[in-house]
Amino acid sequence: SYRKGGYHAVRVGDQFAGGRYIAQRKLGWGQFSTVWLAYDTRTSQYVALKIQKSAAQFAEAALHEIEVLSAIANGDPSNSKCVVRLMDHFKHTGPNGQHLCMVLEFLGDSLLRLIRYNRYKGLGLNKIREICKCILMGLDYLHRELGIIHCDLKPENILLFSTIDPTKDPVRSGLTPILERPEGNPNGGVTMNIIEKKLKRRARRAVLKISERRASMGGTAKCERTLDGIDMRCKVVDFGNACWADKQFAEEIQTRQYRAPEVILQAGYSFSIDMWSFACTAFELATGDMLFTPNSGQGFSEDEDHLALMMELLGKMPRKVAIGGAKSKDFFDRHGDLKRIRRLKFWPLDRLLVEKYKFSENDAREFAEFLCPIFDFAPEKRPTAQQCLQHPWFNLRNSTQDEMKNEANMGKLNVGMGNLKIKVGK
Numbered sequence: 001s002y003r004k005g006g007y008h009a010v011r012v013g014d015q016f017a018g019g020r021y022i023a024q025r026k027l028g029w030g031q032f033s034t035v036w037l038a039y040d041t042r043t044s045q046y047v048a049l050k051i052q053k054s055a056a057q058f059a060e061a062a063l064h065e066i067e068v069l070s071a072i073a074n075g076d077p078s079n080s081k082c083v084v085r086l087m088d089h090f091k092h093t094g095p096n097g098q099h100l101c102m103v104l105e106f107l108g109d110s111l112l113r114l115i116r117y118n119r120y121k122g123l124g125l126n127k128i129r130e131i132c133k134c135i136l137m138g139l140d141y142l143h144r145e146l147g148i149i150h151c152d153l154k155p156e157n158i159l160l161f162s163t164i165d166p167t168k169d170p171v172r173s174g175l176t177p178i179l180e181r182p183e184g185n186p187n188g189g190v191t192m193n194i195i196e197k198k199l200k201r202r203a204r205r206a207v208l209k210i211s212e213r214r215a216s217m218g219g220t221a222k223c224e225r226t227l228d229g230i231d232m233r234c235k236v237v238d239f240g241n242a243c244w245a246d247k248q249f250a251e252e253i254q255t256r257q258y259r260a261p262e263v264i265l266q267a268g269y270s271f272s273i274d275m276w277s278f279a280c281t282a283f284e285l286a287t288g289d290m291l292f293t294p295n296s297g298q299g300f301s302e303d304e305d306h307l308a309l310m311m312e313l314l315g316k317m318p319r320k321v322a323i324g325g326a327k328s329k330d331f332f333d334r335h336g337d338l339k340r341i342r343r344l345k346f347w348p349l350d351r352l353l354v355e356k357y358k359f360s361e362n363d364a365r366e367f368a369e370f371l372c373p374i375f376d377f378a379p380e381k382r383p384t385a386q387q388c389l390q391h392p393w394f395n396l397r398n399s400t401q402d403e404m405k406n407e408a409n410m411g412k413l414n415v416g417m418g419n420l421k422i423k424v425g426k
């Protein structure tokens with residue numbers, strides 16, 4: 001992908017925007033871009049530099065993302081609404097062409113990594129409440145104030161928010177600015193590897209310190225095994241697929257496991273598809289497992305399996321909803337029954353939480369009462385982000401003992417447990 005039209009190769013110390021930003025290390029990458037930690041010499045701040053691939057379709061996608069991110073930044077001058085902030089954007093010309101670059105506020109690890117670091121055990125419910133609150137505040141802002149649908153909400157696209165300022169506390173954050181390209185080796189690749197290794201080692205040391213002090217998440221810091229006492233804050237990122245509710249352009253949206261039923265059925269969609277993905281995300285935080293992991297099988301498609309999984313958890317889809325989409329006829333007969341997957345094993349959410357994930361009856365009931373309304377098959381009946389924030393579940397608080405018990409119970413879980421259903425192909 002590092003060829004004409006593709007990614008821009010970056011070396012530590014490379015300068016951007018006339019020397020204003022200096023590349024420090026790679027933070028991540030996606031299908032469209034590489035993302036680098038950069039030092040902003042004008043403000044003495046760290047930023048995330050998203051460098052888009054150069055071909056025309058990627059440039060177009062970046063322009064759209066910049067448009068959405070600009071609306072988000074303009075509507076939130078105090079940067080308090082749990083959505084990533086665009087700080088600048090510019091073009092950068094390199095050997096592979098011209099790349100649009102976005103300068104974003106520098107955030108921490110994604111919730112996916114948090115789930116991984118926690119060894120797929122699931123987090124305590126008190127922490128999940130804090131994280132859910134942040135996500136809902138972000139969604140409420142996007143939906144109600146801006147009319148924007150994210151269209152790709154999932155743990156990978158929610159980043160933890162550092163409360164450590166690396167420029168004020170380089171030791172704890174494990175970051176010291178690199179202001180010029182490391183000297184000596186004309187072979188940049190090798191130099192970069194050495195520098196990266198060094199940075200990683202430094203980061204690891206800093207992590208240990210952080211764990212000892214039970215301090216907050218930050219910078220390159222990884223989360224500690226016991227997540228006790230961490231201030232959980234996060235922000236929604238990756239607006240490459242977002243759209244305005246009144247200006248939709250794509251039908252195939254959302255990442256498979258977080259996709260709402262109306263998107264599968266092509267029955268039109270709105271803000272409530274983000275709510276569906278939100279509820280899937282909350283479940284995953286609590287259990288370490290994705291809620292729906294559909295597969296195609298003999299005689300049925302991934303889509304049909306996905307609908308079957310939903311109905312096994314949530315009950316039968318109302319006929320009106322089932323037959324209401326452009327693709328309904330591919331999956332449902334006229335009675336609203338699946339054509340190729342006939343025998344469904346109903347396993348409701350609260351029972352699943354108790355039986356498979358060893359939740360206490362109480363925790364399971366309360367969590368299910370919060371999530372189930374969001375999993376309404378009828379999109380217009382799902383509560384909005386604003387309504388979810390009012391839910392009494394947010395006023396509950398588990399005792400420290402319960403919290404520890406939850407995480408301990410999770411520990412007994414097998415990671416690769418099978419699907420929650422029995423399915424008969426026809």
Ligand code: ATP
Binds near residue numbers: 032034035108237
């Ligand atoms: P995708 O294929 O998911 O659409 P993309 O090319 O649009 O990818 P992003 O998802 O925006 O790129 O970013 C890629 C990765 O870079 C993220 O998963 C994350 O690890 C990292 N990243 C993105 N933005 C930031 C940020 N503001 N702060 C820190 N890391 C970030």
Ligand code: MG
Binds near residue numbers: 030156157238
């Ligand atoms: Mg992404």
Ligand code: MG
Binds near residue numbers: 030032238239240241
């Ligand atoms: Mg993207």
